[in-house]
Amino acid sequence: MHPLSRRDLVVAAGAAAAFGLTSRLVVDPAFAQKTAPPAKGFTTYKVGSAEVTAVYDGIFEKPHDPAFIANASVDDVKAAMTKAGLPADFVSISGTVAIVKNGGKTIMCDSGTGGQAPGWVSGGLAPNMKAAGIDATKIDTILISHCHPDHIFGLFDKENKPIYPNAEIVVSDVEYKFWTDPGVIDKLPEGRKGLARRIQATFPNWKNIRQVTGEAEVAPGIRFVLAPGHTPGHRAFHLSSGNQQLMLSNDTMYVPALNVANPGWRGQYDQDHATAETSRRALMDRTIADKVLVAGFHFPFPGVGSIAKDGNGYALTVNKV
Numbered sequence: 244m245h246p247l248s249r250r251d252l253v254v255a256a257g258a259a260a261a262f263g264l265t266s267r268l269v270v271d272p273a274f275a276q277k278t279a280p281p282a283k284g285f286t287t288y289k290v291g292s293a294e295v296t297a298v299y300d301g302i303f304e305k306p307h308d309p310a311f312i313a314n315a316s317v318d319d320v321k322a323a324m325t326k327a328g329l330p331a332d333f334v335s336i337s338g339t340v341a342i343v344k345n346g347g348k349t350i351m352c353d354s355g356t357g358g359q360a361p362g363w364v365s366g367g368l369a370p371n372m373k374a375a376g377i378d379a380t381k382i383d384t385i386l387i388s389h390c391h392p393d394h395i396f397g398l399f400d401k402e403n404k405p406i407y408p409n410a411e412i413v414v415s416d417v418e419y420k421f422w423t424d425p426g427v428i429d430k431l432p433e434g435r436k437g438l439a440r441r442i443q444a445t446f447p448n449w450k451n452i453r454q455v456t457g458e459a460e461v462a463p464g465i466r467f468v469l470a471p472g473h474t475p476g477h478r479a480f481h482l483s484s485g486n487q488q489l490m491l492s493n494d495t496m497y498v499p500a501l502n503v504a505n506p507g508w509r510g511q512y513d514q515d516h517a518t519a520e521t522s523r524r525a526l527m528d529r530t531i532a533d534k535v536l537v538a539g540f541h542f543p544f545p546g547v548g549s550i551a552k553d554g555n556g557y558a559l560t561v562n563k564v
C-alpha cells in the first residue's frame with residue numbers, strides 16, 4: 244500500500260473538497276487520491292471555428308493487478324508508467340470530457356463518471372463545466388463512444404433519473420443493441436453484469452436516445468468513426484472545421500502510457516483484444532497520415548496531443564493548450 248503523509252491527505256482532501264467528495268475521504272483515507280487535479284479544471288481551444296472545452300472529471304488510480312494486461316507483467320506496466328512520466332505505484336486513468344461548440348450547437352463527448360464509477364475519485368465534470376461557463380441544461384447533443392461506466396454514468400443520478408432529459412443522446416446501433424439485449428447479461432463477466440442491468444433499466448425507457456449506423460455525421464462537423472474492440476460498438480469522433488481536424492479517440496488507446504506505446508498489449512478493459520488492436524493501430528496511423536490532433540478520454544489533462552511512430556509502437560505528446 245502507499246502510506247500517506249499528513250500533507251498528502253491535506254492536499255487530497257482540499258482537491259476532493261473542490262469536487263464535493265470529502266465524505267469519501269473521511270470514510271477511507273487509503274483511497275485518497277495522490278494525483279492533484281489540474282489547477283484549473285477546464286481548458287478551451289479552437290479547431291477551425293469550432294470551440295473545444297476540455298473539462299476534467301477525475302481520476303482512477305488503479306492498483307496494480309497481474310491480470311490487467313494478459314501479455315505484460317506488473318513490472319512492465321510500472322516501467323511503462325515511469326516512461327510516460329507518471330507515478331509507477333498505480334495506473335493513472337484520468338477522465339476528461341470534451342465539449343464542442345460548433346454550428347450553433349453544444350455537443351458533449353461522453354458524459355463522464357457522474358461521480359459513480361467504481362474506484363474513481365471523480366465528479367468534477369459538473370462544477371468544472373459550470374466554471375467554464377457551460378450551462379448543462381443547454382447541451383443539445385451527447386455523443387456516446389461506448390457504454391462503460393466512466394463514459395455513461397454521468398447520464399443518470401443514483402436513482403437512475405436522467406441528468407440531460409432535453410439533450411439528444413447519440414450512440415452507435417451496435418453498442419446500443421449489445422448492452423440492451425437481455426441475453427447479454429449471462430454472457431458478460433460478473434463485473435459487467437450490473438452495468439448491463441442498469442442500462443437495460445434506463446435506456447429503453449428514454450425517448451431521447453438516437454441510434455446511428457456506421458460513420459454518420461452525428462452533429463455539426465462531427466462524424467462517428469468505427470473503432471470496435473474496446474466494446475463491440477465503440478466509436479471515435481472526428482471533428483472537422485475549416486482546414487483543421489481533431490480525432491476524439493475516446494477509449495481506442497484508453498491508457499496512452501500503456502496502449503499507445505504498446506498497441507499489442509491485451510488489456511482487461513478491451514472486450515475483444517484482436518479487434519481492439521486493429522482499431523488502435525488504424526486510428527493512430529490515420530492521425531499520423533492526416534497530421535491531426537488527437538484527443539483521448541483518458542489522456543492526461545487536457546487530453547489532447549499528437550501521435551507519432553516510435554519504434555515498434557507509438558508515442559503521444561500531450562499538448563499544453
Ligand SMILES: [Zn+2]
Pocket residue numbers: 391393394494497540541
Ligand atoms: Zn474509459
